[in-house]
Amino acid sequence: MLKQTNQVTPQQLETVPHSLTNTDPWIYQRAWVEINQAALHHNVRQLQQILAPQTQLMAVVKADAYGHGAAIVAKTVLEAGVAGVCVATVQEGIQLREAGIEAPVLIFGATDTPEQVRAIAHWQLEPTLCNSQQALLFSKILSSLATTVPVHLNLDTGMSRLGMPWQQAKQFVSLVQQLPQLKIASVYSHLATAESTDTTVIRQQQQRFDEAVSQLHQAGIVPPLLHLANSAGTLTDQTLHYDLVRVGLALYGLYPAEHLRRVIDLQSVMQVKARVMQVKDIAPGTGISYGYKSIAQKQLRLAVVGIGYADGIPRNLSNKMIALIRGQQVRQIGAITMDMLMLDVTALPDLQTGEVVTLIGQDGEFQITADDWAQSLGTISWEILCSFKHRLPRVALTVAGQEG
Structure with missing residues (x-):
C-alpha cells in the first residue's frame, strides 16, 4: 500500500480541477517526477541477497541520486539497511547533512583546496585522497583545526581517472598512515569495464588491486x-565484493548491461509525468511545432503537453518517442520545445485538458524506461536519468506497510 508524503496523492494530482481556489502548490504542477520508495526498498533487498557474507552496501546518490x-533516496535506502552513501562533491555532501542525513558520506571527487578541507571537517564528510599532495594539504589544514577526518584512498588500477597508480600503493598508504590528522577508512579502486561480457580487463584490475593490497599487508x-x-x-x-560495494544504477532499478538482467529482479524507481495543457x-x-519537422498527413487530434527539453526531455527524441495515456501508447510528433511537446491523440477523441501523460514509467500493460530512450538516442540510461531538471518536483511515494 502506497501513500503520498506530500499533501496531495498521485491520484489527486491526476484528477485535480484547474480552479485556482486550492492553495496547495502541488495542485498546479504541469509536470513532475514520482519516486517509488517501495521499489527502492525492494532493490536494496535484492542486492543484499547476492552480497558476499562480509560485504556492506553503499548507495551512490551523486548527481541528485541520478535525478531521483x-x-x-538517502533517507529511504538508509532505512532499508545500507551502510552509507556516496556523492561526487562537497556541496552534495553538505546538502545531505542539511537534510538530516547522519550516516557516513563518502565523497568520490577530488577535494584539494583549504576551503573544501574545512567544509569536510565541519560537516563530518569522508573525502577521497588520490595523491600525496592532497594528503599533505589535508594534514596541514586539519592540524590547524585540531581535528581528524576519515579518508578513503583511491588507487588507479586501470580506469585512468582519479587515483594513485596501484604500483605506488605502499608508499601512498604509508604516508597517509603517518599523518595523525588522517584516519584511513578504506582503500578502493574503480572498475572500467564491469558491464562487459569480456572479463579480461575486470580480472586485470582485480589482480592489480589484490597485488596492491598484498603490498600493504607485507608492510x-x-x-x-x-x-x-x-x-x-x-x-x-x-x-x-570485498568489504563494500558501491551501487548506483541498480539501486534505481536499471541494469548496467542486458546480460545482468538474470541476476536479480529490479524494479524501476522513477516515473516522469506531465499534464495535457490543450487538445486541438x-x-x-498543417505543420507542427518549430521547423515543421512533422506535417499532418490526415486530420489529427493533437495534445499539447507541459514538459519539454528544459525539463530534461531530449530534443533529439522529437518524432521518435512514445508516451502513455489511459494505458494506451500515443506517438509524439513535431519538434520537442523548451517547455512543451505534442502528441497524436487521434485515438483518444474524448481526451481532456488536465489529464496525465506518462513519459517514463508504467500505465496499464505498457512501460517506458530510461533504457528505451537511451537506445533511441545511442546513449546510456545513466545520462537519461540525470537529465531531469529541478523545476520538475520530486514526489515521493512511501511504504505504508513495509514488505517482509
Whole structure:
C-alpha cells in the first residue's frame, strides 16, 4: 500500500480541477517526477541477497541520486539497511547533512583546496585522497583545526581517472598512515569495464588491486575496508565484493548491461509525468511545432503537453518517442520545445485538458524506461536519468506497510 508524503496523492494530482481556489502548490504542477520508495526498498533487498557474507552496501546518490532526489533516496535506502552513501562533491555532501542525513558520506571527487578541507571537517564528510599532495594539504589544514577526518584512498588500477597508480600503493598508504590528522577508512579502486561480457580487463584490475593490497599487508598495513565494485561489478561476481560495494544504477532499478538482467529482479524507481495543457484538431497539411519537422498527413487530434527539453526531455527524441495515456501508447510528433511537446491523440477523441501523460514509467500493460530512450538516442540510461531538471518536483511515494 502506497501513500503520498506530500499533501496531495498521485491520484489527486491526476484528477485535480484547474480552479485556482486550492492553495496547495502541488495542485498546479504541469509536470513532475514520482519516486517509488517501495521499489527502492525492494532493490536494496535484492542486492543484499547476492552480497558476499562480509560485504556492506553503499548507495551512490551523486548527481541528485541520478535525478531521483538525493535526500529522498538517502533517507529511504538508509532505512532499508545500507551502510552509507556516496556523492561526487562537497556541496552534495553538505546538502545531505542539511537534510538530516547522519550516516557516513563518502565523497568520490577530488577535494584539494583549504576551503573544501574545512567544509569536510565541519560537516563530518569522508573525502577521497588520490595523491600525496592532497594528503599533505589535508594534514596541514586539519592540524590547524585540531581535528581528524576519515579518508578513503583511491588507487588507479586501470580506469585512468582519479587515483594513485596501484604500483605506488605502499608508499601512498604509508604516508597517509603517518599523518595523525588522517584516519584511513578504506582503500578502493574503480572498475572500467564491469558491464562487459569480456572479463579480461575486470580480472586485470582485480589482480592489480589484490597485488596492491598484498603490498600493504607485507608492510604491516591492514586497511579497515576494501572496495572495488560498482553496480555492474556487484552483479557480476562475488569475488569483486570485498568489504563494500558501491551501487548506483541498480539501486534505481536499471541494469548496467542486458546480460545482468538474470541476476536479480529490479524494479524501476522513477516515473516522469506531465499534464495535457490543450487538445486541438489539426487539418491535413498543417505543420507542427518549430521547423515543421512533422506535417499532418490526415486530420489529427493533437495534445499539447507541459514538459519539454528544459525539463530534461531530449530534443533529439522529437518524432521518435512514445508516451502513455489511459494505458494506451500515443506517438509524439513535431519538434520537442523548451517547455512543451505534442502528441497524436487521434485515438483518444474524448481526451481532456488536465489529464496525465506518462513519459517514463508504467500505465496499464505498457512501460517506458530510461533504457528505451537511451537506445533511441545511442546513449546510456545513466545520462537519461540525470537529465531531469529541478523545476520538475520530486514526489515521493512511501511504504505504508513495509514488505517482509
